Amino acid sequence: MPRGRKRRLGAGRPELRCPWPGCPKRLKSQAGVTNHVNTAHRHSNSVAGLVPPPLSPSESPEPEDDYSGDLPPTPPRNSPEPEPELPRPQKNYHPFLNARPCDKDGVFLPDGAPPSPRTTSATDDWAPYDDKVQFELADFLFRKVQMSSKNIDQLLEMWALSMMKHDDLGPFHDYKDIYETIDATTVGDAPWKCLRTEPFNTAPDAPAWARQEYEIWYRDPDVVIANMLDNPDLDGAFDTTPYVHLDANGKRHWSDFMSANFAWRHCDQIYEEDPTTEGAMYTPIFFGSDKTTVSVATGDEYHPGYISLGNPHNNIRRAHRNTVMPFVFLAIPKSDRKYDNDPVFRKFKRQLYHASLAAVLSSLKSGMKKPVVRRCPDGHFRRVIYDFGPFIADYPEQVMLAGIVQNWCAKCTALSTHLDGNICGRRTHSLTDELLAAFSPDLLWDSYGIDVDIIPFTRDFPRADIHEMLSSDLLHQVIKGSFKDHLVTWVGEYLYLAHSKGEADAIMDEIDRRIAATPAFPCLRRFKQGRRFKQWTGDDSKALMKASLVPDEIVQAIAAFLDFCYLVRRADFYEDTLDSVDAAVRKFHAHREIFKVLGVRTDTPGGSTAFSLPRQHSMVHYRYGIEEFGAPGGVCSSITESRHITAVKKPWRRSSRYEALSQMLQTNQRLDKLAAARADFVERGMLPSTFVAPVAEPDDDDGGPTDSVRVEGNVVLARTRERRYPRYSFELAQHIHFPTFPTLLARFLTDQLNSDLYSNDGNDIDPAELSTTPLSVFHSAIATFYAPSDPSGIRGMRCERIRSTPSWRKHGARRDCAFAVEDQDKPGFRGMSVVRIKLFFSFTHDGVDYPCALVEWFKKVGRSPDIATGMWVVEPEYRGKNRL
Template sequence: MLQLPVSSLVSLRFCSFKLTRKPGRPCDEEGTVLPYGAPPPPPSSGSQNDWTPYQDRVAFELAELLYKKEQMSAGNIDALLQLWSASLLAHGDSPPFRNHNDLYDTIDDTVVGSVSWSCFSLAYDGPRPSGATPSWMSDKHTIYYRDPRALAVNMLGNPGFKSEIMFGPTRQFGHDGRRILRDFMGGDWAWKQADLIAELPDAQDSSFIPIVLGSDKTTVSVATGQNEYYPVYLSIGNVCNSVRRAHRDAVTLVAFLACPKSNKKHANSADFRKFRRQLFHSSLSRILRSLRSEMTEPVIVRCGDGHFRKIFFGLGPYIADYPEQALVASVVQGWCPICTAPNKDLDGEDANRRPRSITDYMVREFELGALWEDYGIVGDVVPFTNDFPRADIHELVAPDILHQLIKGIFKDHLVTWVEKYLTRTFGDAKAAEVVTEIDRRIAVVPPFSKLRHFHEGRGFKQWTGDDSKALMKASRLEYRPGLCTD
């Protein structure tokens, strides 16, 4: 895969050309590369009599009848199974389930969908105060997750992706020689990772599968009593962006992280803040550990086109808004997770990128206070990426398009800046009058195809991503002199 010269694979397509590193060649189940043009092996058909975890078809249909259709109470289930058992004693046989607990346990073992959910718990194990112990130090924090390796393999094996998935990095150029950046595998990062993997044993004719992660803590208030949820999402970088945007199972939920809570007395304590950070990183490291060994040793999987291929996994971009980026990269709020530039001097001469090697060196050599104040590094929390090969969190952090570009730049920056400018320039009364006129002009924009109509302008409280994108289109009004004059 990865040792072929760049110039050796050039294909012309519609007056453009694409440089492609030799993608993972199809092989058999033992890893032997197949000749070019060889058809894929026939799919393996599962047994039609496999009703696992149920004994047989009768047990499955009985469980469906009692639990789903009739929704029978536990007491009645026990009574029914006891009568059934009594009728079978003469024949030395027994019913499909012993009691309602056996029925419920079997239902819980049923795999729903492609990958079942599991859980583990983490707890604080550091020093405790001599007096009263805060509740968060004694609580067990449960994390629910699905095996990320199984999810990634299922995406690779999805037949719907077979013509929209890339098994090697590419560089595409237009007819004018300018670079075309369209899909993730067409970027420089994937190309560099392929160079690193090429140095590993058994890397010949293999493919690189980057794992793309994203998270965003949210609060659900409807019928839940303001519960916090911390979902983590997973995708693979090989599928085309059009597939991911079309919601065709190329992005899936991989975990729900724990949300530790404390009373107001301890909520802002240094120990609790450190525990929350480390709980986040330790949870992700535990969730992703099934991928670790296959980042340095290849594994053979079946892909959506029916062929087997030898692949290497790797951690890819982590998509998050800024507060989440600071947490993921273990940097202080207000500092950049990618470079060392202070927020008040972004173009400073001393600003450099934050490679993992330099950060690790500084953590070893500097005091925690100096790291925090002078370099914006949270030195007592280890990023989860340090547990995986070729993973540098400062390279993997990716912007959240919704929060940082669409809502961040347009609503939180541009709209807010305009409102503050009007207030500072004309005063509250005149600024309100100007904003009202802006809303009126937005409201009278004539209807047009794919243009949303805002009947009351932009004066709504909760902006969604669709609201922001639609308002960007409606706000492209021709400047009219006199709008902001006395």
């Protein structure tokens, strides 16, 4: 519902031209341009928000021939020169490892030389498939719908029967024919191999785990990386050279990995050690490793390792796009319960882990010392120098990787009893070597948290230091660890300390009711039973962060923590953003003391301080991690967690469950070949370039990442109107119990027409004039917008479905809330208001479509956010006794 009449635009010469090709409209303001595009070009494949910036004084639009207004005089030729161009952002690239193209023999090409053809195959050569239909069918059945072999045979049999009357055959004989054709694909081929270990102890009385041989299945990482580099699908989203990005004010900007310090520093080191590497392309290798359970009932679990590159942009890596590949399945030694805490068994598991990684990665060692020639996404060959980049792992895996003692930090030497103390330095291999030479193993264990029995696999590779490689982990360290395991748990413990059990239960029930009463909002997960559920997922943890009856000091601690979370989830960082991250950490550290004051957390006499928690301690390393690796979202374990679904869990479900690993490996290999074949066919122009980012299955279709073109924002009504509503304004007003609807509709159209500078008569439209105008009602609309810091597509785009329906899943009406931008010049929520959608509808007037929403307004309480929560408070807005 509109708050009031819009200010009418007076007559005057329009300044801005409609950006739509061929449209002659001129408008006075950017708001007028946006309104015009949203209405006049709504159904012309338009995308609202795709509007150029206002013209500068030196870019005045050409006058139209039929414009009758007064034109300003033509400026004299001796008019002053335009003001000098403002500073622009710039990227300073590494001067030595600058990725010069070369031929396949490593000889540098002249500047501007085109790449050699990637393939000599003809544009109609679908080998090993006979034609497009064969490939698309194989891809559809095996990758998209994952049809079982039995169902494939049935489908192909029916297909063959239907073709018999034409004396023809179906595209394939049976499922074996499909699988054999996929297996015959040569692009993207990286076969799996098996590495078997010798028994640790062959004595008859040795435990079973010691007498057993272990299998490590792996793919040659050099082959996997070569396939990644040779993927034309990455062209345009692939950095070949490290750079320092400065904004227009000369301030540093961090985003993708190659914009950060790690890449630049290692390039300096590579060149200083070997000047013959000049002109090479720096190729940092990412690693990720994490156990995953595929069946809680049977306890089946696997330990996959993933490999990626730092050259693709973060959004590409998060969308996988064949840039996060499983390359190893590590062995998981099992034993009887009596060996769970056996130091010998624990040492064996760690040593097997590191020895396995060192063995399967050994093929990369030569490429880390001298450049190797590889083809890149743009088709050029380059001399590539490998380097170990970030290792993505949760805290237990970091403990194993770094060879440290539990509860110590893998990045610094802070005491495990006082992790957030100021006296500490960074862990390095060289520091460990000095300590090993100076102190006994017992002292190193107790005072430095070093396990001398573990030799990290990185010791075998040039420039590799596991302590330097370990990245921050948003999902496990911050969201699941610090928020769910710490703050949420502490709040519950406080309630039962401060109140009787009955009172605490009542407060917890009230918290549950408040969580359950959260207003509907697109992509906001709602918990109908509050927080009483058994299994926490990453999405659950994130969702509960957005939704407790506790002292203000606790609320302030949680608010400071949430500030930190939302800051570090950004896709781009500037120096002032990093200062804000540090400030949020300091604020959180100050406010969390309330848990100590209230007795929830206590110092252990002669032991640990109340807040000496490794996951929470990781927050102090985030600024340094961003400066080293770029945005944390590009090195988060959510990337490997989501890859578990496609690389481990779904292949396991497709297997026979008996000795499933070999079947899972074969499924992964076929999926890789299908993806590589599609990229090859797209590059040769045989298939259109389309891609849908893999996302977890949502609870509903409220939206998610989208690969649509970059726009600032666009809202589109649902495709199909609802047919149970009256078509005309007065009847519809009675149906929805909103008697002022016809008046509001007339007022809206009046404002719209008066904002069009070709209609300046200023006459108000009478509601009766629209009484016979057909209206179409919809139950939802889709908002598409640029949000690179949220889960988004490869262009940073995200879509959310906004619903307004009288019945939703048999639980009454659902009326979503949304943000309405009222002043684009004001930052953040200061320029927005909250509305609840009562009705989506559209109508046509004089050939122009008008998509509309009937809304209820909420107004801000006060002029600033709430002191305790740091969030704005809103309340329903009224005019007299009437709801606005």
